[in-house]
Amino acid sequence: MPVHDPTDLQNLEEALWTLVAGGALPGQRRTLLSRLLCSPEFHAICLEWRSGPAAAHALEEPGRWSATSQERFVRVAYECLLGRPADDSGLAHYVAALGSGETRTGVLRSLVLSEEFEQRYRGLPRDVQLCELANPAKWDNEEWVDLLRSLGLSDDKLSMHRKPYEFAQLLFGCRRLGALRADSTIVSVGAGHELVLYWLANHARRVIGTDLYEGVWRHMQGREGNPDVMRRPEAYAPFPYRQAHLIFMQMDGRHLAFRDGSFDIAYSLSSIEHFGGMREAVATVREMARVLKPGGVLALATEYVIQGPSHDETFQPAEFAALIDQPGLELVEPIDTQVYRRYAHSAVDLYKNPFQTPHMVVRFNDTVFTTVMAFLRRT
């Protein structure tokens, strides 16, 4: 997890300083604080602090902090991190620790490592995260919603749906991870004629959509596997696009016909669960990893059971964990699988009313599931 981007640290330092010094108005402080705690940069620092004592000094102490008294620093740290006033014994403990040479970063780290902070942090709607279950909170994130609109899709919450979520989240994640650039090369596996390919063609150097383009998918559902897209890609374009930047190729995701290390991004949306089972899905993830450049990003969206028995073409949590646990791949952050503990939902019955919206959590009989989105780095 890269934490040492100097700009991230500088921004964090500024935000912390404003909070600690109390320079902001109460409303601004609340906004700043929630943004800070929800930011991926803060999350990265938490992970680093949790990973062992040696990492404790990774955050360089801003000299300006010394203008605040030790007692005030501890009080504000409690308010910011634990959301409550410091109790007498905690205050005395940390002030004494500072008096005997503990650093202020060390105090923040101890609070972040406490069980109390853990519990509070788990409950925060961290709507900037990348690895998560399809998350309604993203519709409140302006940066994310801008991407959704740029795809020509509605931002109306009543028509919230997993498919637009996957498209926007793919772009949001790849951009935040620095993988989506004008010179990027991108492959999609089980691509059909998905809309997001055309958006990518307008923003990246080379985009290849691959799919079997045969069998049942030629005729069923949205005819995603229709081979006609290889002959007439422009007929499926939702908006004008740079035709020279996008090609479609017939290819089995389990055996990609590309050299090792060819792409900056390899992704697959709502497809891998249809490839024939766990063994086939694992083979596909390994192939996607193989064709990625070192440091490249693998983005995977598939069906994740949140309640009930197994069902064809869905993954139970343990199966999904095993699927992405492949050599040469590393999750960019832990997956937030608790989204639907924070959001009330009623699962859309796919047998009775498959077109009902909002369409974020669905079910086949007793199997309730949603989309999981994971971003992994090629190590």
Ligand SMILES: C[S@@+](CC[C@H](N)C(=O)[O-])C[C@H]1O[C@@H](n2cnc3c(N)ncnc32)[C@H](O)[C@@H]1O
């Ligand atoms: C539900 S569709 C999803 C298409 C597209 N990703 C989207 O989001 O609109 C699943 C796709 O997987 C393709 N597919 C099935 N097995 C495949 C395999 N072994 N290799 C590549 N594509 C496959 C199907 O042809 C179909 O187009």
